Amino acid sequence: MIVDGLTFVxxxxxxxxxxxxxxxxxxxxxxxxxxxxxxxxxxxxxxxPENERIADAARQHRGRLVGFGRVDPLxxxxxxxxxxxxxxxxxxxxxxLHPWEETFRVGASLVDAVVAVAQAHxxxxxxxxxxxxxxxxxxxADLARRFPDVTFLMTNGGQLNISGxxxxxxxxxLAQNPNLLVQTAGVYREDFLEGVVERFGAERLVFASSxxxxxxxxxxxxxxxxHVDENERANVLGGNLVSLLQLT
Amino acid sequence: MxxxxxxxxxxxxxxxxxxxxxxxxxxxxxxxxxxxxxxxxxxxxxxxxxxxEFLAEVCAAHPGRLYxxxxxxxxxxxxxxxxxxxxxxxxxxxxxxxHPVTTIAHPAGTETLRLIRAAAALDTPTLFHCGDEPLxxxxxxxxxxxxxxxxxxxxxxxxxxxxxxxxxxVAERLPxxxxxxxxxxxxxxxxxxxxxxxxxxxLYASDGPACSPALEVAKVRRAGLAPxxxxxxxxxxxxxxxxLVA
Numbered sequence: 001m002i003v004d005g006l007t008f009v010x011x012x013x014x015x016x017x018x019x020x021x022x023x024x025x026x027x028x029x030x031x032x033x034x035x036x037x038x039x040x041x042x043x044x045x046x047x048x049p050e051n052e053r054i055a056d057a058a059r060q061h062r063g064r065l066v067g068f069g070r071v072d073p074l075x076x077x078x079x080x081x082x083x084x085x086x087x088x089x090x091x092x093x094x095x096x097l098h099p100w101e102e103t104f105r106v107g108a109s110l111v112d113a114v115v116a117v118a119q120a121h122x123x124x125x126x127x128x129x130x131x132x133x134x135x136x137x138x139x140x141a142d143l144a145r146r147f148p149d150v151t152f153l154m155t156n157g158g159q160l161n162i163s164g165x166x167x168x169x170x171x172x173x174l175a176q177n178p179n180l181l182v183q184t185a186g187v188y189r190e191d192f193l194e195g196v197v198e199r200f201g202a203e204r205l206v207f208a209s210s211x212x213x214x215x216x217x218x219x220x221x222x223x224x225x226x227h228v229d230e231n232e233r234a235n236v237l238g239g240n241l242v243s244l245l246q247l248t
Numbered sequence: 249m250x251x252x253x254x255x256x257x258x259x260x261x262x263x264x265x266x267x268x269x270x271x272x273x274x275x276x277x278x279x280x281x282x283x284x285x286x287x288x289x290x291x292x293x294x295x296x297x298x299x300x301e302f303l304a305e306v307c308a309a310h311p312g313r314l315y316x317x318x319x320x321x322x323x324x325x326x327x328x329x330x331x332x333x334x335x336x337x338x339x340x341x342x343x344x345x346x347h348p349v350t351t352i353a354h355p356a357g358t359e360t361l362r363l364i365r366a367a368a369a370l371d372t373p374t375l376f377h378c379g380d381e382p383l384x385x386x387x388x389x390x391x392x393x394x395x396x397x398x399x400x401x402x403x404x405x406x407x408x409x410x411x412x413x414x415x416x417x418v419a420e421r422l423p424x425x426x427x428x429x430x431x432x433x434x435x436x437x438x439x440x441x442x443x444x445x446x447x448x449x450x451l452y453a454s455d456g457p458a459c460s461p462a463l464e465v466a467k468v469r470r471a472g473l474a475p476x477x478x479x480x481x482x483x484x485x486x487x488x489x490x491x492l493v494a
Contacts, residue, residue, distance in 0.1 A: 162379040162408035162431050163349050164458075168263075186409070186433040190460040215435050218463070218470050225460045 003034045003066075003238040003247065004216065005183050005208035006126065006155055009057060010040035010050055014101065018212040020057045024064060030216040032209070033238070034063070034247060038096040038126070039070040047072055048082050055090040066245055068094040068126060072102045073111045083117040093245050094124040100131035107142035115147050124151040124244060129182075130160030137166060141173035144180045151244060152180050153206060157187035157196075167192050174200050183208035184236070185219050194226055202232035206240050251486035252276065252284035252461055254375065254404055254430045254453030257306050257314075258296075260289055269306045271457045273313060279454075279461040282483070285490065287317040287345045287375075292331055294321055300331060304339035315490065317345040317375055322359040329366045336370045342490045343372040343402075348383035355383065356391035364392060368399035373489055375428065376401065378415060379408030386411050390418035393425050400489060402426045402451060412437045419445045426489065429468060429481070430455035438471035438481070447477035451485050 004027065011017045018026075020037075027035055037057060039050030051069040058067035069086025071079045086092045095118045099106040106127055118125050127143075129135050137158035144152040158173055159166025167189070174180055174196065185208040187193055196205045209219040223236055241247065255276075256267045269286070276284055288303060290296035303316040318335035320328050335341040344367040346353070346360065353360050355376060364374045376389045386407050393401040406427040407415035412434060419425040419441070427441050430453040441450045454464035468481055486492070 160409050161381070162405045163347075163377065163381060163384075165349070165381070188431050189455075189458045190463065191458045214433055215470060218433075218435060218467055221466055222460070222463055225463050 001033045001238040001242060002031060002207070002220070003036070003241040004032045004211070005036050005153065005206040005241055006185060007035045007037050007209060007211040008040050008213065009037050009054065010042060012040035013043050013045070014041065016040070016212050020061065020065070023211060024061065026211050026216045027064065030209070030220050032216060032220065035065055036068055036094070036126070036241070037065045038068045041098065041101045048085070051082065051086045051090055051092065055092055058092070066247065067092045068096040070096045070098065071114050072104070073097070073114050074102060074104050076110070076113070080113045080117050083114045087117065087121040087123050094118070094126055096126045098128040099135035100128060104134065105139065106135045107139040111143060112146065115143065115150060119147055119150050124153060126153045126155070129154035129158045130156040130166065137170040137173040141177050141180060144177040148179055150179060154180065154182045155208065155210070156183065156185055157192060158182045159188070160186070162188050164189055164192070171195070171199070174204060181206055181240070184223055185210040186214050187222070190222065190226055194228060197226070197228050197232050197236070202228065202235040203240055205236045207237045249483040249487070250279070250281045250452070250465065251483045251492070252281050252454050252456065253402070253428055253451050253486045255284045255286045255456045256289055256458065257286045257303065258289040265289065265458070267457055269310060269314060273310065275457040275461045276313070279465050281461055281465070283313055283315065283492065285315050285317055285342060285486070287319050291319050291321040291347070291350055293324060300335045300339065303341070307340070315492070316341045317343045319345040319347065320363060321351050322346070322353040322357065322363045323351065325359055325362070328359070328363055332363060332366055333370065336372055341372070343367060344374045346374060347377040349377065349381050352383065355389045356395055361392060361395050364396045364399045364401070368396060371491070373400035373402055373426070375404050377405065378403035379405050380410045386415040386418045390422060390425070393418070393422045397424055400424055400426060402428050404428045404453065405430055405432050405455070406437070406441065408432060416441050416444055419449060425449070426451050426485070428453045430464060431459050435467050435470040438468055439473060442471070442473055442477050442481070447473070447480040448485060450481050451489070452481045
């Protein structure tokens with residue numbers, strides 16, 4: 001089974017837009033069976049209604065979409081309430097944090113309140129990572145160190161740098177925090193991804209497309225072209241998320 | 249014919265990066281690539297005083313498959329220019345590579361401009377690392393392109409992750425800029441670049457073998473270009489800019 005670890009549905013303040021039908025069509029074209037779907041930051045700046053839309057989409061496409069809720073830790077108690085609602089009554093499967101778009105430092109103590117909610121629900125936390133100053137791999141690692149019982153996933157290999165300058169920090173973050181995984185979307189250097197499998201095990205690497213920001217078919221090819229064995233590839237492409245999210 | 253305009257051969261134990269010529273050839277064969285331009289990751293003479301002779305030997309061992317760009321530190325003034333001239337005229341190198349992250353030499357600094365002009369005087373291009381870091385952004389490199397209109401300036405990675413629109417904008421403004429596609433993850437931006445600056449100024453490259461040449465070729469094909477434009481990106485433009493006879 002191929003499971004995409006990061007997609008977006010909604011009309012983003014930042015200009016990208018996709019409907020649930022667009023996502024399903026892209027999954028069908030690429031050959032992706034299931035996808036984690038996250039809310040965008042909408043023009044209203046209000047994330048809670050987006051979480052409800054994602055929950056509706058996940059209910060309507062129960063066999064294809066797994067919804068994550070998005071919260072803004074800067075909102076304090078309201079963010080914790082939103083996280084609890086997302087993981088409780090809305091039935092979403094994880095929390096998504098976007099420190100760059102919401103403008104908070106991911107390792108800051110104010111983030112603890114929403115991660116504590118994820119911990120209470122036994123849910124993973126997916127953090128948009130690789131953004132300078134706010135969401136670098138070691139900053140996510142700092143958060144992960146405070147919550148060893150929570151599984152954290154870093155997008156983009158934990159680094160968005162086309163010189164490879166962020167790779168060593170991403171590797172240190174993985175080495176020091178067994179509860180930390182990285183995704184594959186848009187990663188600079190496929191040998192970095194192969195190195196994650198070799199050094200830390202295929203169970204630490206998760207396929208993701210970042211649709212519609214990136215091209216789902218090309219991002220799937222990024223994993224298909226990796227020089228790893230087929231059991232490892234199967235775990236990266238879906239097995240790891242099937243286990244983590246208890247997909248059936 | 250497919251020509252990859254940006255690959256690396258080097259050995260950096262400090263980073264754990266070992267990129268050898270045989271790996272380049274294997275990855276090229278996997279992707280159906282006929283020839284490639286290779287360069288070191290280290291600069292001459294710091295930290296690699298032997299880089300020019302090293303690459304000359306690598307290319308001599310793979311005639312018709314591997315060509316070289318000389319990566320040179322601009323701060324060495326006359327010595328740097330002499331090294332570049334020796335690389336091109338004695339060893340047949342095809343151009344200059346500059347990576348301001350490793351040299352912290354501004355693209356439009358006096359010494360950098362001298363080196364770019366020396367490359368242009370020998371009818372060879374300058375490939376800049378052009379990403380998201382200070383000293384490498386499209387607007388910084390464009391300062392050099394504006395100062396040296398006679399030079400062909402290639403923006404490697406065409407702006408990286410967050411500066412791709414700026415790379416296309418400076419290429420629209422300055423006719424001596426060529427956009428190079430390696431590692432930049434957006435196939436639709438390849439298509440947009442062709443539409444806005446013309447297929448003759450967009451160049452396929454992979455930044456392999458660490459980045460996958462097969463994936464990078466697939467990215468260009470995923471851009472959905474007309475067959476003539478696709479062939480220009482994948483081979484014809486490099487053949488023209490590098491004066492390859494094959």
